[in-house]
Every structure is written in structure tokens, then in C-alpha cells.
Amino acid sequence: MTAARGAALTDTAAAALAAATSSAAGRRRRWRRRYLLAALGGAAVLAWALAALLAPWITPYAPATVNVAGRLAAPSAAHWLGTDELGRDVLTRIIFGARTSLIVGFTVVLIGGALGTLVGAVAAYARGWAEEILMRATDLMFCFPPIILAMAIAAALGIGTRNTVIAMLVVWWPKFARLARSLVLGQRSLEYVAAARTIGFAPAHILFRQILPNALGPLVVLLTLDVGNAILVFAGLSFLGLGVVPPTPEWGSMVSEGRELVSQWWVATFPGLAILTVVIGFNFVGDGLRDWLDPHARRR
């Protein structure tokens, strides 16, 4: 800025300008305030993923080794988080349990999300009777309490991780179908879709190559927020005796095993804390993603 222009500005203006331009540090501060929680959540999720991946190398014991002599030992130098009723190391079982929980969480959410998105997107783009059928089927799924329905299905299919995941998938897709439908409906009235039709693109191309990429943002947010939810529901089903087959370590079933051991608080508390950190971690990441994708929230 030249001296002439600088002189034309009043003192207050110049001061405000100086304050604004020297604010690279201020910008970093704002960014940190906005995404600090998301970063923390991301770190928690990443830590659990690494732990699950490296489980055999970082755990002091094997997850299924029974040691009746050392059962229900309190946390100590040998067993940092204590042992359970069969003398198995709680820390080891939590770390191995992360494998089940994370894999189930991602599987349910990714497959359920893909199914639901497909149903909702096709319904919204096709309109007419196809939409009626698909969306009424979606509404039908909403008529049942999801966990009870999943329990019934899982019980009918038989205990086991795979069957429980299938049961969860059945109740999982409808919310994605609803969201995807509303997103695609919003996009399909925009002129770029009419433009694609006038060029002669086929409906499948328009829906999957042109519209869906524009609708993906909110879906990814829901997906992320939902991983924690899926882990929680699976833990709940395991707690109720569905889900994993013993002795496979799993957080929900571990909480279940410790639920009557009041004085041996460590058996149920630490798996519970593991669930808590993962669920909150995914929630923080999802919130951060939503802020980042939403220009209104982003400006402040």
C-alpha cells in the first residue's frame, strides 16, 4: 500500500486492517478451536485401529488363555487392567476385542449405507410407483424398534458374528435410504441434471456419476457418526448373549460377563470405557466432517 492510500485511511481503519492481516496466528487459533475435537476423536479412532491391527504383538498374554488360579485379580503390574472370572487378562481381551468391534462397525455401516443409499437414490430418481414401493418398504422397517428386530433376526439365524451382522444390516439401511432420497430429490431439480438429460446421458449415468457425487457429503457424515452407533448396538447384542461365540473377546460380551461382579469393578468398567472412547471418537470425527462440509458452519 502506498503512503497516499495509507494516509487516506483513518487510524481506526488502519488499526483494524493491521489486526486482520497479522492474524495468521489468529487463523490457526480459529482452525484449532473448530477442529480440535475432531482431531482428538480421529486420534482415538486411529489408536484403536492400530491397537487392533497390532494386537498379537502388543498384548502380553493370549486372549483365550485361562488361568483359574489368577482369576478376578485386581489391576497390578502383571495384569494392568486385572483378570476376569476365568483369569484371562482384561487388557489383552480388550485389545483383541477392538478387532471384532471395529470390523463389525465398519461392515455394518458401509454395507448398510451402500444398500440404503442405493434404495433411496433410485427411489428419488425414478419417482412414480418405484419410489412408492421402495419408500413404503423403508417406512415398514421403521415400524419396528431396531434393536428388538435385530435381536429377533439374530436369534432366528443363530448366535455368531456373521448372523448378527446380517441381522443388523436388515435394520440399518432404512435411515440411509431416507437421507439419500432427500438428498437426491434436492439435486435432481437442479438445472445441471436437466442439462445432462438434454445431452442424452442415460439415467444410470446421471444418477450415479452426476448426482450421487454431489449428495455424498452428508452421507459420509452420517456414515462416520454411525460407526460408533453400530459398535454400540453390536456390543448391546453381544451383551444380551447374541453376537460373538465365546470365547471370542468382544467388548459387549465382556461388559455382560462383568455385570454382576460389583467388587471386581475392572472386569466390566474397562471394556465399557473402550466402547465409550471409540463411540465418542467417531462422533467427534463425524461432527468435524459435518462442519468442514457445511460452508455455513465453516465461516465462523
Next chain:
Amino acid sequence: MPGDADPLLDVRDLRTWFFTDAGVVRAVDGVSFTLSRGETLGIVGESGSGKSVAAKSIMNLLEEPARIVAGSIRFRGREITALPEEELRDIRGAEIAMVFQDPMTSLNPVLRISRQLVETMTAHRRFTAPAARTRAASLLGRMGIAAPERVLDAWPHQFSGGMRQRVMLAMGFANEPSLILADEPTTALDVTIQAQILDLLRALNADLGTAVILISHDLGVIATICSRVLVMYAGEVVEEGRPQDLLSDPRHPYTWALLHAAPRLDEAVAGDRRLATIEGQPPDARAWPEGCRFRARCPFAIEACARHPALLAVDAGRLARCWVTQAGARLASPQPRAATAAARPAAAPSPLLHVQGLVKHYELPRENFLEPRRVLRAVEGVDIDVFAGETVGLVGESGSGKSTLARLVMRLEEPTAGRIVFDGQDISHATQAAIRPLRRRIQMIFQDPYASLNPRMTVGEILAGPLRLHALADTAAEARTRVGALLDLVGLPPAAAARFPHEFSGGQRQRISIARALAVEPDFVVGDEPISALDVNIQAQIINLMIGLQERLRLTYLFIAHDLAVVRHISDRIVVLYLGRVMETAKSAELFRRPLHPYTASLISAVPTLDAARARSRIVLAGEIPSAIDPPSGCPFRTRCPAAAPRCAAEMPPLAELAPGHRVACHFPGSVAAADRDRSRRSEVSA
């Protein structure tokens, strides 16, 4: 006015900046003006010139990250910038009121009209609730709403855009403010409704003595109402004066450019229809250029312009921020270029597009179970022929069926009845697969440059898609070459291919949209309001581009617009639609010289004019376009027609050819054209 002893509003060196993450945006950067009691002041400028931010600063309605960093705003001698929020609230709505652009969002949809009006009045404790309610009814009546007591308890969604703007005006005037700020109050309205609202605003100013600041991008709108105009460019006032002076003899090159970029109804269309435009874009508001901010785009720039000019008197009551006119020079009008010799080939004998008896009805859901289904009659028996190489303009108010007709012709919708024949092939009910080969020949340019390009695709992908689909480019390299050529055709650099749509301005996006339509080498292009979302100068650039492309590529256009001056400028023939029916069709010049249908005559007359003498003799059409769900019997226009007779209710007049190529659907053609005679005579002389 400078020297006025007791101004109502005195703004001195106002600077309102936005402190964004991307830098400091100096939206308003040194604006000064005064306003006397009861005066009408217009502020004109393109988007981004700072005119709306200046108005919001006066109300101190700014939100983070915007801040008034310098300057003073004195309203009745009180410094507004220094007032605490509570005292500001006493001024807002009571002494200064604001009317916004979009009447569809500025009323609260969950509150009844009466409640919103009454709360406006009781909030400032000037009226008790019962008194406010009585006053609300009388205000609505004053704003031209029929049976105000009955509509008082209606919900906003039951009102049309024009009605809502009347309610907004009633709210604005409710507390008898001494100043009303109207920010583009008629931009979202049809030209006929705009004329009604402008008349109302002028009458309110005259009767109540309320000062008005009217912000608009349209010089014609401002000239209708205001006694003084500020022209804003790049955050500062570049010219100030009486509208008639500015219009006849602009003293700033930017005013000059605004004036000549817009086609005018009171000037003959020259042989070469290109408009005078200025190149380039407004400068970046984060770093205004040194010297005159308009210099880079100015056709009159001299050496002195490297220094920043001050806003100085150039004549009695006139100020300009320009070294050239301050030195006494005048800005010469651009000379219309002579028609290019090989202007246009004679129209082919058989039409390229033949539309006959076209009908489109939409079935609406029943309101309740026992009632019959309601039917929205969007298009009701339209005949149009478009011959190769010509431009046919389609005009009418919103709700007249223009866009539906375009979508039918593009076969984005399937007609209920009637025929659409393109180059001998009947496409009225053809499947999408059967039409696909024809898509290469018929293309469309859309209205909204922000919605018509897929934001997740690069410009290169957007343009290459149609090429690959229709096998016009077999390899990626070939497609790249063609994309480069297309970008060049619409005046964009080849580097644009790698960028995303959001990196471009509205005008540039519309160029990309045109390039996409031209990618498949069509011979027929439908433009659905392709320029109505753009600033005047960008409009002119796009019109020039479309005219140039038509000459080079021999395109045929079906051009839809609500701006009559633009339609007249670009079209060979014009079709006037009303409630899905053709009211009149004629050669463009003939239609404007001798409009025979009362609807055409009143549409033309409603256009805000730069000529004050004509403004007084205009026919202001009463009421609004009726609903297409339950249209009037007989001639649909009879409910608003000044010449309506009992016969009009009984039978729909046929579209009769009264002169060669001039067809009118009216029982009493020519009965309402009288008010327009003097203007047409003048345009004949100037031609």
C-alpha cells in the same frame, strides 16, 4: 444535496469491510452522500459494487465478519455508528425501515400477516394491539390490497410475490418512518407487478413525505422513482446527479457503460445487433487497484488515471470521479456499426421446429378425498413454427407457460396432447432412447449459471462428456483438443478446462454452459432465460456472444426471457404467451411498433423507461396473472383486460392473421395501443 442545511441522512467516508479468512474485503470503501427529508435517492451498480452493504451499514444490520471501520453516518444529527444496540433498535423499523429483494423469504412463514404487521407496530410502543390491527388493515388497503380486513389473517404462503412485497411495504411504512431503504424491491417480480410496486412507492413518497433510498441494478427502475442517483463501482461512488442528466450525458465511463450495455425499448435496433460492452471483471475487493478503480476496463483511460480521482463537481448538481470528465471532456456515444452485408440467410420454406396444438396438463393431488383431481393447465394449445436460422423470442409473465414450453420442446417433459415435429420427425411421444440421436441437434442453455453446471466436475469433464457420448471424439486427446476449441469459441482460455465451476464468475459460467450446449454441434438452441441472472454488462457480453455464434454457426434460437428490451433486441419474431396460450405473434419490430393485443401493449408499457415523459402515459395492468389451475373462461386475459367485453368471457378468440405474419388472439385487436403511439412514432423517426 451538498450545502443542504439540515440533511436527514449524512454519510461521510463510510468504509465497511469484511474480515474473512481469505483476506479483508473492502466492500464499501469511501462512500459519502447526503439525503434531504422526503428525497428519493437511487443507488445503482453491478453485483459486488457495495450498494447493498452500504444500505445495511445505514441500518447497522451488519454481521460478523463485516464491520464499519471508518466514516460517519449521521441520521437526524445522531451518529448511528456509535449508538448502542438498544438505541439502534429504536431507530430500526420506527425511523428507518427496510424492504428486501426476495418477498418469498422476508416474511415469516409460520406467522399470520396480521401478527407480523401488529408486532411491527407494537414493538415500538407507538400503538396498542387493537389500534395496530385497525391500522394494519388500512395500511394494506393503502398498499393496494383488495379487501384488507379479509386477508389480514392470511398466511404468507397464500400470497403471491407481488402481494407479499405490498405487505413488506406496509410493514415498512407502519411506524411512519422518515426514511425507507428498498434493496432491489422489484427485482424478483414480473415487469407488470414491478410497475405496480414502483407506482405505489412513488405515491407513498409523494403523500407521506418519506425519504426513499432505492437500490437497483436497473437504471430504468431508478429513473422511474428517484430525483437523484448515485452510481457505485468497486466500493465507492463514481458519479452522482439527476437521472435524466446521467442518462443523456453520463460523466463517468462506468455509467456510460451501464447505459449502453442495456438494450433500450426507445431506441431502434441497429443493423448490427451487438451491444457496447466493457471488457473484463470488476477488480478484486481485497486489493483495489491503485489509481482509478475503473481504469483497467475504461475505454477512455488517460495517463492521469494512474492516480486515484476524487468525487468532484463536473456541472451544476453533478459529481463524477473521473479525470477525463473533470477536465471537461464528454463521453461520446458508441456509433452503431453498420449491418454486416451477408446478415442472415432467408428463412427456409419449411420450419425446423413445428409445434402444433401443444398441451401440457399436470395432475395435482386432490385437496380432499371427495373432490375431483385438480389440473394445472401449464400449456393450453400452442402453435409455434421456428424456421432455420431465425431467432424466436418467447415472452410472458411468470406462470405463462414459457419454461414448460421449452421443456416440452426439449422433451424433458412429455406433452399431454399436440405435436412437436423437429425437422420432419415427430418427437411428441418418442422414447428417450429414440430421441437420443436428435439430442445432438437440439440443445438448451439454462437460466441459473450456478445450478446448471455440476459442481463436482471440472469444466473439461463437463464439456468432454457430451463429445464422448455422441462419439464426436474417440480418444481422450481428441476430446481435449475439442474442449480447447470450444472454450476458445466462447472466449475462455484453454486453462479453464482444468478448473471447477465455482472458480468462475456468473458470466463465465454462462459461457461454459453455452460451450456445453454447442459441444455436440446443434443447429437448434433453446435459451431459457439465459441472461436474466446476470449483471447488465455481462448480459450484453452474453448477448453479443450468442449473436456472434449464430452468425458463425448458423444457429436457430428459441429465446425465452422476461426482459422485453432484450427479447426485442435479439429476436426476429416474438411470441407472447399468457396462461399457456399464444396471445400475439409478429415480427419483432412490428410487434413493438404496433402491439395489437391489449396484453402485449400493457407488457411493453410496463417496462421502466429512461424517458420520464413516457412513464406518465403508461398502462399499469391491474391485478396478477390468474392461477393456471382454474383459468378464466373464454379469453384468459379478460380478467385484467382494459378492453374486456361480455363476449370475451364466452369465447376464446382465435389466433387470427391481421397482417402478414402478425397474428392476434383478441376480439378487439388494437384497442389498447393508443397510449403507446407517441413513443413508436419517435422510434420510427430515429430508425
